[in-house]
Structure formats: structure tokens, C-alpha cells
Amino acid sequence: MTTDPLKAAIAAHRFGLGEPSLAAVGADPAAWLRGQIGPADPPAGGPFPTAAQALAAYAEQKVPLKGLLDIPGKTPMASSPEFELRKIIGADLQSRLTTAVTTRRPFAERLMLFWANHFSVSINKGTVRGLAGALEREAIRPNIAGKFETLLRQASLHPAMLRYLDNNASTGPHSRAALRVVRKGADDERRKKLSTGLNENLAREIMELHSLGVAGGGGAYGPWGGYTQADVTAFAAVLTGWRAYDPPRDDQAVRFEANWHEPGDKTIMGKRYPEGAQALDLVIHDLAHHPSTARFVSTKLARHFVADEPPRSLVDKLADTFTQSGGDLAAVYRTLIDAPESWDGGLAKLKTPEEFAISSLRVLGTDDRQLAKGKDSALGSLGQRPHTAPSPAGWPDKADEWLGPDAIWKRVEWALRLAERVGDRIDARALARASLGPRLSEATYQQIERAADGTQALVLLLMSPEFQRR
Known part of the structure; x- marks a missing residue:
């Protein structure tokens, strides 16, 4: 079989994370992806x-990290809980980037990054510190090609998600715990501390961001949603009692505590669910198999891989496969690979800052140590430090969110710092041909060829439209 150079370039950069040579894709780009x-x-x-161990480290923390680590001349003891939690956060970041830069299965890793952003949590919220990496390892990585229902449940009930979206602070208004506070006649301040009432954050985001989509949304790709505010409230009641503890109890990071659970049946989208822990699995099953979920998830996949405004025909194909397979994600990916719409030769997607950094390092064959040094270096300076998305919706996946003049200038500065380290050892002209293949325009090649030195040539390659887009 003869390799189609353009398809090889699309497979390497659009579906993968970039390759120094398109020869890595092999003779059949689609087969390379399916494998x-x-x-x-x-x-x-x-x-x-584990998440349980990270929770234990968090529980032992006695002073704020920033307050301890910013004291001039003060170095935390290696055995201190503050130092241990800081090490967990740094190791999570380092591991995420190293894995993406070095993996031989870049399509699988891109899918992991996609789903980690879909089920986004942020360590900017103190109670999530040390848990973001555990969410990826325990809930996302093992389940990216299984049933969506499994992935949804594992992510929704992970300690990182329960804490990020405040389900620990959710109490059934008529639960035994709430009634006990009333009977004891606690003052208002004590009552507020012990029983904060029903918190709808997790219920809302599972429905709006993780499964059904925004109620009434979808536009040309919809319909999405199909639920009301009353459904969100009822789902929040189903979720009461599910808590992540620090320190963990009996080595369990998550437990269902019946005392905090709202008693009685709940009705969500016209269906009744029983009281107790078993109701959550029933609701998750129905959400995962709802037509809105098939269309919402399919639209996000098509948008991530193909175009900010993907062809409706592609979304329809993915949604049909999702529905017919019962949410089998592997089957959905095969449909994505097999669809002609996925192989359009245009450069429709702008790489996010993280994708830009990862693909740069993969193509150059260098390491990623400079990416994990601190908030104000590397990906922090590019505006997309992993595990710090600005909201539960995750990082934006459309070009207009990343195309501001300041954002582009930060990419130039980042590329220049990298090129100054390795530009004298790399032939940017040869690398451009090998890594971009037929996507490399003659105009870009001539600019690289006419560069004053190796550093400038490499910056021109990394900042070229062909490299910035996929």
C-alpha cells in the first residue's frame, strides 16, 4: 500500500500530537490511528x-502552601505534609507532559487530553490540590475507549470531582444529619457549618457539561438538554450523601453516607428514582444513553478533531454510532477515523497553547523539563497551565479564544526561548519537510531557508501557519 502523504500529515498532527517524521505514521494512516x-x-x-493517599496528604496540611513556600530562605522539610502535597502537584504536571511528549500512541493520548478537559477540575481550588492527576490516572486513562456510561460514572464520583463541585457540602434538607442539627437547637452559625443545604453544582455540571449539554442549546447541531431546573434540583438530591473524605475512611476515598442523603423518591426528566445509593447508577445510565448526550458528545469530538464548526454530516454519523452502540467510545472513534469529513486537507484547528508546546517538543525530540517549573514559566506563560482551567467547562477549544495579539506574542517568546536552546543543533528546513510533508507551503519553506541562523529558522517553523494549525 502506498502512503498518502497528506493523510499521513493529517493523522500525525490533527489526530496525533505531531511527529518529527511522517514515516512514523506508516503506509496506512487510518490503520495507524485505529491501532x-x-x-x-x-x-x-x-x-x-492514589486519590486516597492524596487526600491523606491534604488532610495533614497545616498551613497554606503559598504562605510556607514563599518565606525567604525557608525550605520545607522533605517529610512535611506541605512539601509532600507540593511534590504530588508537580509530579502530576510533569507526568502529564512527559507522557504526551514521549508516547508512541499519540491518538490515544490526545483522546485522554480531550476527556480530561471534558471532565475538567482545577487545582486553583484548594480542596482539589493533589487530586487532578489522580482523576486522570484512575477515571480517565482506563476508560477512554470503553462505554461512555463507565467514563461518566468514574469521573463524576472521583474525589477530585466531588470536591471541585462541592458535593461534600451538599446535605439533603430532610436528611437525618440536617434534622439532627435542628433537634439539637444549634445556633445559626453552627447550623450553617454542619448543614449547608442542597448544593446543585455537581448535578448541574454533569447534565450541562458532561452529558446532555446546555438546556435548549445545540443550535445547528442540537437539540441538546431536555431538562429543567427542577430536574437539576432532583438530581442534586440523588447525589446527596456521596462524599470524598480527608483523611479517607477505611482507605476509601469516596463513601456514600446515608445520613446526609435526601430521603424519598426523586423524579428526573419524567422518571422516578428510588431513595439511596443505587439511584445514582440508574440516573447515570439514563443520562449516558439519552439522545442529547449522543449529540452533545459527538459535537464536541468533531469540534476538537476537525473544525470549530464541524460538518453537520460528521456530527450525525458520530451521534448515530454513539446511539446504536450504546455509547461505545471505541466504535465512535472508528467512525471518526473512517469519515471522509475528518480528512479534509484544510488547516481548520488552531493548536491550544498546551498542544503547541507538546507538538513542538515531540517534533524537536527534546525534553519537557522547562514546562513544569512553575506557574510563570512555560505553559503558565502561554496561558494554559494544566490542571488550572478557569471553569468547570474546561479550556476553550475554538481558535478565537487563543488568537489575541498578546497570546500570539507569548507563543513567539516561548518558541524563541526553545529555539535558542536547540536551534544550532537542528536543521529546521529538513525538519519542516519531514514533519509537515505536503502541508508545508513553498512560501513558508522559503522563509525558513532564508533565515539568518538556526534559531530564527526554528522559530519560523514553529510559528508557521502549517505548524500552529492542525
Whole structure:
């Protein structure tokens, strides 16, 4: 079989994370991608703490990290809980980037990154510190090619998600715990501390961001949603009692505590669910198999891989496969690969800052140590430090969110710092031909060829439209 150079370039950059040579794709780009479908690779590095161990480290923390680590001349003891939690956060970031830069299954890793953003949590919220990496390792990586229902449940009930979206602070108004506070006649301040009432954050985001989509949304790709505010409230009642503890109890990071659960049946989208822990699995099952979920998830996949405004025909194909297979994600990915719309030769997608950094390092064959040094270096300076998305919706996946003049200038500065380190050892002209193939325009090649030195040539390659877009 003869390799189609353009398809090889699309497979390497649109579906993958960039390759120094398109020869890595092989003779059949679609087969190269299909062969990567499955659970994501174990993360590089380790051993890593479990969510339960990270929760234990958080529980032992006695002073704020920033307050301790910013004291001039003060170095935390290696055995201190503050130092341990800081190490967990740094190792999670380092591992995520190292895995993406070095993996031989870049399509699988891109899928992991997509789903980690879909089920986004942020360590900017103190109670999530040390848990973001555990969410990826325990809930996302093993389940990216299984049933969507499994992925949805594992992510929704992970300690990182329960804490990020405040389900620990959700109490059934008529639960035994709430009634006990009333009977004891606690004052208003004590009552507020012990029983904060029903919190709808997790219920809302599972429905709006993780499964059904925004109620009444979808536009040309819809309909999405199909639920009301009353459904969100009822789902929040189903979720009461599910809590992540620090320190963990009996080595369990998550437990269902019946005392905090709202008693009685609940009605969600016209269906009644029983009281108790078993109701959550029933609701998750119905959400995962709802037609709105098939269309919402399919639209996000098509938008991520193909275009900011993907062809409706592609979304329809993905949604049909999702529905007919019962949410089998591997089947959906095969449909994505097999669809002609996915192989359009245009450069429709702008790489996010993280994608830009990862693909740069993959193509150059260099390391990623400078990416994990601190908030104000590397990806922090590019505006997309992993595990710090600005909201539960995750990082934006459309070009207009990343095309401001300041954002572009930050990419230039980042590319220049990298090129100054390695530009004298790399032939940017040869690398451009090998990594971009037929996507490399003659105009871009001539600019690289006429560069004053190796550093400038490499910056021109990394900042070229052909490299910035996929």
C-alpha cells in the first residue's frame, strides 16, 4: 500500500500530537490511528499516589502552601505534609507532559487530553490540590475507549470531582444529619457549618457539561438538554450523601453516607428514582444513553478533531454510532477515523497553547523539563497551565479564544526561548519537510531557508501557519 502523504500529515498532527517524521505514521494512516484505540497508556514516571493517599496528604496540611513556600530562605522539610502535597502537584504536571511528549500512541493520548478537559477540575481550588492527576490516572486513562456510561460514572464520583463541585457540602434538607442539627437547637452559625443545604453544582455540571449539554442549546447541531431546573434540583438530591473524605475512611476515598442523603423518591426528566445509593447508577445510565448526550458528545469530538464548526454530516454519523452502540467510545472513534469529513486537507484547528508546546517538543525530540517549573514559566506563560482551567467547562477549544495579539506574542517568546536552546543543533528546513510533508507551503519553506541562523529558522517553523494549525 502506498502512503498518502497528506493523510499521513493529517493523522500525525490533527489526530496525533505531531511527529518529527511522517514515516512514523506508516503506509496506512487510518490503520495507524485505529491501532491506537484502547485505554490510554499508563502515565510516565511514578509511582503515583492514589486519590486516597492524596487526600491523606491534604488532610495533614497545616498551613497554606503559598504562605510556607514563599518565606525567604525557608525550605520545607522533605517529610512535611506541605512539601509532600507540593511534590504530588508537580509530579502530576510533569507526568502529564512527559507522557504526551514521549508516547508512541499519540491518538490515544490526545483522546485522554480531550476527556480530561471534558471532565475538567482545577487545582486553583484548594480542596482539589493533589487530586487532578489522580482523576486522570484512575477515571480517565482506563476508560477512554470503553462505554461512555463507565467514563461518566468514574469521573463524576472521583474525589477530585466531588470536591471541585462541592458535593461534600451538599446535605439533603430532610436528611437525618440536617434534622439532627435542628433537634439539637444549634445556633445559626453552627447550623450553617454542619448543614449547608442542597448544593446543585455537581448535578448541574454533569447534565450541562458532561452529558446532555446546555438546556435548549445545540443550535445547528442540537437539540441538546431536555431538562429543567427542577430536574437539576432532583438530581442534586440523588447525589446527596456521596462524599470524598480527608483523611479517607477505611482507605476509601469516596463513601456514600446515608445520613446526609435526601430521603424519598426523586423524579428526573419524567422518571422516578428510588431513595439511596443505587439511584445514582440508574440516573447515570439514563443520562449516558439519552439522545442529547449522543449529540452533545459527538459535537464536541468533531469540534476538537476537525473544525470549530464541524460538518453537520460528521456530527450525525458520530451521534448515530454513539446511539446504536450504546455509547461505545471505541466504535465512535472508528467512525471518526473512517469519515471522509475528518480528512479534509484544510488547516481548520488552531493548536491550544498546551498542544503547541507538546507538538513542538515531540517534533524537536527534546525534553519537557522547562514546562513544569512553575506557574510563570512555560505553559503558565502561554496561558494554559494544566490542571488550572478557569471553569468547570474546561479550556476553550475554538481558535478565537487563543488568537489575541498578546497570546500570539507569548507563543513567539516561548518558541524563541526553545529555539535558542536547540536551534544550532537542528536543521529546521529538513525538519519542516519531514514533519509537515505536503502541508508545508513553498512560501513558508522559503522563509525558513532564508533565515539568518538556526534559531530564527526554528522559530519560523514553529510559528508557521502549517505548524500552529492542525
